[in-house]
Amino acid sequence: MVEIEDLTFSYPSGGFGLRVPSLTLKDGERLAIVGPSGSGKTTLLNLIAGILRPATGRIDVGGTDVTTLSDAERRRFRASRIGFVFQDFALLDYLPARQNILYPYRISPGLVLDAAARSRAEALATASGIGDKLDRHPSALSQGEQQRVAICRALVTQPKLVLSDEATGNLDPESKARILDLLFERAEAAGASVLAVTHDHELLPRFDRVLDFNEFREGAVA
Numbered sequence: 473m474v475e476i477e478d479l480t481f482s483y484p485s486g487g488f489g490l491r492v493p494s495l496t497l498k499d500g501e502r503l504a505i506v507g508p509s510g511s512g513k514t515t516l517l518n519l520i521a522g523i524l525r526p527a528t529g530r531i532d533v534g535g536t537d538v539t540t541l542s543d544a545e546r547r548r549f550r551a552s553r554i555g556f557v558f559q560d561f562a563l564l565d566y567l568p569a570r571q572n573i574l575y576p577y578r579i580s581p582g583l584v585l586d587a588a589a590r591s592r593a594e595a596l597a598t599a600s601g602i603g604d605k606l607d608r609h610p611s612a613l614s615q616g617e618q619q620r621v622a623i624c625r626a627l628v629t630q631p632k633l634v635l636s637d638e639a640t641g642n643l644d645p646e647s648k649a650r651i652l653d654l655l656f657e658r659a660e661a662a663g664a665s666v667l668a669v670t671h672d673h674e675l676l677p678r679f680d681r682v683l684d685f686n687e688f689r690e691g692a693v694a
């Protein structure tokens with residue numbers, strides 16, 4: 473599903489560099505990424521999602537090298553093919569939760585907002601415990617509820633790749649387990665791979681593989 477080769481990246485302001493000689497995420501695989509704060513985990517997810525562009529290297533997502541796409545193509549590719557749970561949720565406060573969940577359909581011409589998509593949004597919200605809050609705007613939701621809206625939005629299009637940046641960070645232990653169950657269950661139903669950054673070490677046994685990010689710091693031996 474994801475194949476990375478000879479990837480290098482640094483922010484224009486300098487100071488931080490990332491080098492990933494090789495990384496593969498197989499179809500349906502659940503990979504957890506751990507590593508210290510500031511080691512580049514979010515940066516890698518943004519590169520895979522095409523939000524950032526690498527200096528060199530290849531990032532193949534489901535047969536498409538995202539590094540070769542234009543900005544507009546990368547935006548469309550992301551909206552239609554990748555579910556991304558952002559660390560800061562990236563919800564739009566002018567839209568109620570329901571419309572936030574369905575947002576990928578607004579911005580991606582390739583996705584059709586039909587009755588099935590609407591009922592998927594409802595079912596995801598109910599399964600994650602926010603079914604009765606869909607008419608509320610994000611600012612009237614708790615952090616944990618906002619996080620669940622973000623997770624529902626990432627899953628509603630049934631993407632083949634789910635990128636998750638601390639998707640369970642703001643939740644109590646019981647909700648963490650429930651949200652991970654939902655994420656894995658929906659990913660499995662859609663045949664999707666999951667790449668999840670997490671600091672929740674108690675969740676790691678539930679993943680197929682755990683990658684320690686320390687090895688990708690620029691200059692480190694791969």
Ligand SMILES: Nc1ncnc2c1ncn2[C@@H]1O[C@H](COP(=O)(O)OP(=O)(O)OP(=O)(O)O)[C@@H](O)[C@H]1O
Nearest residue numbers: 483485486488507508509510511512513514515516
């Ligand atoms: N837009 C930016 N411009 C310059 N440097 C940045 C930018 N965004 C992040 N960085 C730096 O890049 C490094 C990696 O950041 P990143 O957010 O990828 O780390 P992380 O491992 O996800 O951290 P955390 O676990 O705290 O979320 C950090 O040193 C950070 O300060």
